[in-house]
Amino acid sequence: MKRHQITRACLFIGALFGATPGWSADAGELAGSICMACHGEGGNSVVPNFPKLSGQHATYLEKQLNEFLSGKRRNDVMAPILDSFSKQDVPALAAWYAAQKPTPGTVGDPGLLAAGKAIYEDGNVETGVPGCMGCHQPRAQGNARYPRLAGQHQAYTLQQMNDFKSGVRDNDKGKVMRAVAERMTEQEMQAVAEYMASLQ
Ligand code: HEC
Ligand code: HEC
Numbered sequence: 569m570k571r572h573q574i575t576r577a578c579l580f581i582g583a584l585f586g587a588t589p590g591w592s593a594d595a596g597e598l599a600g601s602i603c604m605a606c607h608g609e610g611g612n613s614v615v616p617n618f619p620k621l622s623g624q625h626a627t628y629l630e631k632q633l634n635e636f637l638s639g640k641r642r643n644d645v646m647a648p649i650l651d652s653f654s655k656q657d658v659p660a661l662a663a664w665y666a667a668q669k670p671t672p673g674t675v676g677d678p679g680l681l682a683a684g685k686a687i688y689e690d691g692n693v694e695t696g697v698p699g700c701m702g703c704h705q706p707r708a709q710g711n712a713r714y715p716r717l718a719g720q721h722q723a724y725t726l727q728q729m730n731d732f733k734s735g736v737r738d739n740d741k742g743k744v745m746r747a748v749a750e751r752m753t754e755q756e757m758q759a760v761a762e763y764m765a766s767l768q
Contacts, residue, residue, distance in 0.1 A: 595664035598661060602649060602652050603621075603649075603661075606618045606645070607619070607620070607621050608620070610622055610668040611623075611624075611670075612668070612671045613721065616721040616722065617721070617723050617724055617727065618721075618724065619720060619721065619724045620670060620671075620719065620721065620724075621665040622665060622670040622671070623666065623668060623716060624665060624715060624716050625710055625711065625712055626659075626665075626666040627713070628710070628714075628715040628716075629661070629666060630658055630662040632739075633653075633658045634655065637650060637654070637658075641737065670716075670718075670719050670768075671719065672719050673719035673720060673722075673764075673765035673766060673767075674765065675762065675765060675766045676722060676762060676765075677762055680758060680759040681766055683756075683759040683763075684759035684760045684761070684762050684763025684764070685763050687699070687700070687752075687756050687760045688708070688760050688763050688764065692751070692752075692756065695751050697748060697756065698748060700748075700764075704716075704717050707767050708764045709767075717764045717767075718764060718767035718768055719764075719765060719767065720761075722758070722761040722762055725760075725761040725764060726757055729752065729757040729761070730749070730757070732745040732748070732749035733746070733749040
């Protein structure tokens, strides 16, 4: 039996005897025992390649977790931990991370911020890159339909942009992000990643 399964069994027994455990406590325990190793305390990862999950919208987190489980989104680092949670855990895990307070990002190269802001807001008319703002919202805060990108690690953002561009990541419905990324240069991706990291 895995540690969180034992906890769940205890919670279940507790519930039978009138205690008031909740799925939220269970999700916090699962996050703390398994996910924290990479995604950090409260989802505030400190490793540039591991995404921050704190304050991300629950709808987006649910979609990603279900798609990792179904194999629609694939990643070698996430793969070995996919047997530590199931579809039943997904809504509570998503709600738990959505409720955590995100820490601000760190700007690496302030010289890229102006170019990044221009792409974020207006895109590149010549090459047909749309502005990101129309979907991801003016300060990259996202909403129930589009993920939050503010304060995210540049390295993770850049990896996702390149994965959309090459098609390694293809779980974006209607190819929305692949169509954006395939028109972008590496320099544009770097600049916009830097700008989004600077937003809160
Ligand atoms: C061994 C390290 C590791 C562990 C442990 C881990 N993850 Fe991840 N996780 C990653 C990496 C790396 C990615 C980025 C995958 C990619 O590039 O597609 C990721 C991506 C994600 C994403 C997608 C984020 C986004 O912005 O699209 C979610 C959601 C997620 N993990 C949730 C979890 C949960 C919940 C747990 C615990 C049950 C967990 N992870 C455990 C490494 C880990
Ligand atoms: C037409 C709407 C739309 C536009 C315009 C758009 N995006 Fe997205 N973006 C999405 C959607 C939808 C997703 C979620 C895909 C999924 O469900 O996996 C997404 C996901 C992403 C992700 C992955 C987030 C994560 O946590 O893994 C990044 C990074 C991103 N977008 C960056 C950008 C950038 C940079 C721009 C502007 C150059 C942009 N997007 C423009 C709709 C859009």
